[in-house]
Amino acid sequence: MKLNLSIYNSILFGELRPWLLANRSQEVFRQKLSPELRMEKGNLDEFNKAIAEALKNMPILIEDDEEILVDFDDSTINVTLVKNEIFEPLIDIDIPPFFTDKTEYYYYLIKNEGTKLVNNVNNAIELCETANLAKSAINDTLDRIKFFLAGTAKQIKQLGYDNDLPFDAIPDDETKALKKECDYILRVLQTTLIRLILEIQELFSSQIVGNPLTEDEIYLKLIGTPSPTMNVAKKITKLNEFLVKRFIEHKDYSRAKALIRIDETRKHFLMYKNVPSTFAEIAERKEGLATHIQALENLIFIRDFINIRENPSYDDLLSEKTTEEYYASFTASIFEIIEGPSAPNKRLEIISNQEEKFSFLKSSYHFDDSLYKLSIPRKILKWLEIQKSYIKENLHIDFSKLKGVDLPKIPTSLTVAEIGYLLRTFEEEGILKPKNKTDLSRVFSAILSSKKKDDITFDGLHKEFKTPKNNAVEFWHDKFSNLKQKAFKDKEKYLD
Numbered sequence: 001m002k003l004n005l006s007i008y009n010s011i012l013f014g015e016l017r018p019w020l021l022a023n024r025s026q027e028v029f030r031q032k033l034s035p036e037l038r039m040e041k042g043n044l045d046e047f048n049k050a051i052a053e054a055l056k057n058m059p060i061l062i063e064d065d066e067e068i069l070v071d072f073d074d075s076t077i078n079v080t081l082v083k084n085e086i087f088e089p090l091i092d093i094d095i096p097p098f099f100t101d102k103t104e105y106y107y108y109l110i111k112n113e114g115t116k117l118v119n120n121v122n123n124a125i126e127l128c129e130t131a132n133l134a135k136s137a138i139n140d141t142l143d144r145i146k147f148f149l150a151g152t153a154k155q156i157k158q159l160g161y162d163n164d165l166p167f168d169a170i171p172d173d174e175t176k177a178l179k180k181e182c183d184y185i186l187r188v189l190q191t192t193l194i195r196l197i198l199e200i201q202e203l204f205s206s207q208i209v210g211n212p213l214t215e216d217e218i219y220l221k222l223i224g225t226p227s228p229t230m231n232v233a234k235k236i237t238k239l240n241e242f243l244v245k246r247f248i249e250h251k252d253y254s255r256a257k258a259l260i261r262i263d264e265t266r267k268h269f270l271m272y273k274n275v276p277s278t279f280a281e282i283a284e285r286k287e288g289l290a291t292h293i294q295a296l297e298n299l300i301f302i303r304d305f306i307n308i309r310e311n312p313s314y315d316d317l318l319s320e321k322t323t324e325e326y327y328a329s330f331t332a333s334i335f336e337i338i339e340g341p342s343a344p345n346k347r348l349e350i351i352s353n354q355e356e357k358f359s360f361l362k363s364s365y366h367f368d369d370s371l372y373k374l375s376i377p378r379k380i381l382k383w384l385e386i387q388k389s390y391i392k393e394n395l396h397i398d399f400s401k402l403k404g405v406d407l408p409k410i411p412t413s414l415t416v417a418e419i420g421y422l423l424r425t426f427e428e429e430g431i432l433k434p435k436n437k438t439d440l441s442r443v444f445s446a447i448l449s450s451k452k453k454d455d456i457t458f459d460g461l462h463k464e465f466k467t468p469k470n471n472a473v474e475f476w477h478d479k480f481s482n483l484k485q486k487a488f489k490d491k492e493k494y495l496d
Contacts, residue, residue: 004120005144007051007113011106011189012151018106018185019159019178029105032056037108040115041088047116054109089115090203090239091195095188106185114192117141118199125204135207138200142208145196146222152190153223159183194218202239236268237288244292245314248299253311255300259360262296265289266365290373291318297375298323300360305330305377325466327376331383332438332458338387344395351388355381409449416450417472420464425476441465 010016017023036050089111098104121141125134159179194215201212219227247261269289295317302308302317306326316322338350358377372378412419423440426432434440441462450456464472 005117005141005148007055007109008148008189008193011110011185012148012155018102018182023102024178026101030101033101033105033108037105037112040108040111047112047119051109051113051116054105087115087119088238089195090118090199090242091236092238093191093195095191096184098184100181103181103184103188107188110185110188110192114196118196118203121200122203125207134204135209138204138207139209142197142200145193145200149190149193149197149218149222152186152193153225156183156186156190159186190223199239202243236271237285240265240268240289240292244295248295248311248314248317253299253303255304255360258296258300262293263363263365265292265296266363266367269371270365270367286371290371294318294373294375297361297377301376302326305357323376327379328436328438329459329462329466330376331380332436332442332462334380334384335387336442336458344391347391348388351384351391355384409454410447411449413451415452415472416456416460417464417469418475419444419448419450419456420461421468421472421476423461424465424468437465438462 007016011018015022032054034050034053036046037054039046039050095107098107121138124137159182197213197218198215201208205212213221216227219225244261244265247257251257266289269285295314298317299311302312312322334354338347341347341350358381361377361381374382414422420441423432423444427434427437427440432440438458441458445456445458445461448456
């Protein structure tokens, strides 16, 4: 498989150079602009078709003789192995708007070719048979991108373009107009190449040789100018979301790895905190990165505290229904443990031990707590704080006297599953209105016995409440149908 860089090579050194006589007709580029090329999101096949159509009858004569080769047979690729395709740029870039058919053509060609390249690198690395092969392909690709980036700086300098000329003003002079177009196209290429370096460094950080370049270092070392005030990478949210989703849905889980990903997210937030941005961009960045941390914290809780053996999806980790059930069930079980001893100091000790389990939420990064979203472990910590405050405010109370007198259990002819579904129905229909759904399981497990068990456990009943069994649903459907028929018969007897 080739990681082909020939289009960028041709824009700088070959057939696609925008200053060539053959590339000056606006009509030629107008005919090649299509809705497909203008789409900045799409899968690999769509990008390939759009770019191939855009290059039709424009052969790239000077081949990129240093294409990166990844040694496996394309025909043997199982596409299902590629689990995380990249459909759009992962770093949003502010580029001034195009202003002619020619500049529009190059704008979309360059940007979409960049997305296609990153997607190709990502897919190739997933399919590489050895780590050394992957490492070589990534670093060779980066070296070529850096070479082209340095080339854009040289070409821009040679153009002698007037930087004070606004982009939305087309000069009357034909020479100046051409320079203006060429300058714009080269700057789109330059910005896209910077984006590719930053994306590849983040996506494959463990395989990069040497230290990754910051945006400032890219400008100083490869372009030879200070970085602009408005950084290219000020919108890092999509890239970080891709990394978080890839970790959750396609990587082996460990708490240590999840915490590294959380710290990387915090680092991204702090890195771009003071970058000049609009209020909308700041809000989007805060919302996005806080959501990524929330998903990862929920992942740690579900894997390590609930003992689920497989990672839920990214969307499931953020589902209010799913997370609320885990929160309610866990706090209910802790509440029973806290209520075990009567002595306040013993209860406080239990709470302190529970709080210590969530020490993984602490970080060496200075981060305002108000920026976090309430993940399951953060909600539990807040709940524990409330329990602790209540006990501290009531140290004079003998909690043993607050326990009710043991009442005899009421026997039933129902299974635990049938009781659980009945309680769920009453709650969903608003007949019983507990402050917390777990209260139903706690109360009725204490006062009822089932057909087979004298003692119903809270966990057992709450499990049947959350996920009703089909036979329990059918039981109550038949039972209420029979009761309805009986009520009609009784009514008819009364009327007679």
